[in-house]
Amino acid sequence: MEAPIVAAAGLRKRYDKHEVxxxxxxxxxxxECFGLLGPNGAGKTTTIRMLTGFAPIDAGTLSVFGLPVGPADVRAIKSRIGVAPQEENLDPDLTVAKNLLIYASYFGIRGGDARARVAELLAFAALADRAADRIPTLSGGMKRRLVLARALVNRPRLLVLDEPTTGLDPQARHLVWERLRELKRSGVAMLLTTHYMEEAAQLCDRLVVMNHGRIIAEGTPRDLIERYVGREVVEIATGDDPGERARVAARCRALGGRVEEVGDHVLLYLDGAADARAVLAALASETLTHRRATLEDVFLTLTGRELRE
Ligand SMILES: Nc1ncnc2c1ncn2[C@@H]1O[C@H](COP(=O)(O)OP(=O)(O)OP(=O)(O)O)[C@@H](O)[C@H]1O
Ligand SMILES: [Mg+2]
Structure with a gap:
């Protein structure tokens, strides 16, 4: 097997008394596109900050392209990765094109090469017509696309993307997905965090779910769905009467499969063993939706429905 691009083992980080x-x-x-999922505060950005050399490691080992992350190799690592951080950190005093040009100069790309690369990236991010505009005049989605374009300046072999499509409209999100697939086909590896389970399902070959600083599940999207949820879900609307919800839940329990009561719904998770047709026939008098299980079901099953930080 080929050497991994990133290898983390026993990685730890503490802020004051709180290990995150x-x-x-x-x-x-x-x-590979590798996903890091988890609720707010799970430790995803902190993990990425250690990987990209912005936060020192407390314990464990972490290597990128076989090089240990640390002061000795930080330049060699940075020259081969592209990072799109969660927080937008574009230079507000510069134009769109100048933000990219300055960034290119950090990697020794200058003059005509830099201008050509910037033109390519502006086209890639569908921002060519905004090249001369200053950052504060861009919309949130445009800034997000520019951050992604900037991460590509040095033709990285590993892209680290912390919530690349948060705040993007569906059109822009689909554009970014298409671009990321193109990059993946060209051989770029990716480490991606996202709160959009559809994004993770579409893009990630493998993923982990983090919760309170620990990895609690790992696998391909399909494996995780089968392992933790099953194949299909029946959602039954019960209205907000708790008695009615309890009645429906009891009925579902009698049919087999895991049952969850959520607000004004009862969810019945069917694994491969349950006979979906028989279940649907038995529940025919209820108001129900029958759908395939998704990664969102996995996420909520593993990390619960309580709000985080
Ligand atoms: N510089 C810091 N100083 C103190 N605490 C921090 C610092 N950075 C992060 N934390 C804490 O570490 C924990 C993990 O934060 P982190 O940003 O890694 O979460 P996350 O998984 O990226 O969440 P989100 O989905 O909201 O982006 C949180 O409790 C956060 O408050
Ligand atoms: Mg984060």
Missing amino acids: VCGVDFTVRPR
């Missing part, structure tokens, strides 16, 4: 990354192990393999 508590012994995390994962690898990102060549040409």
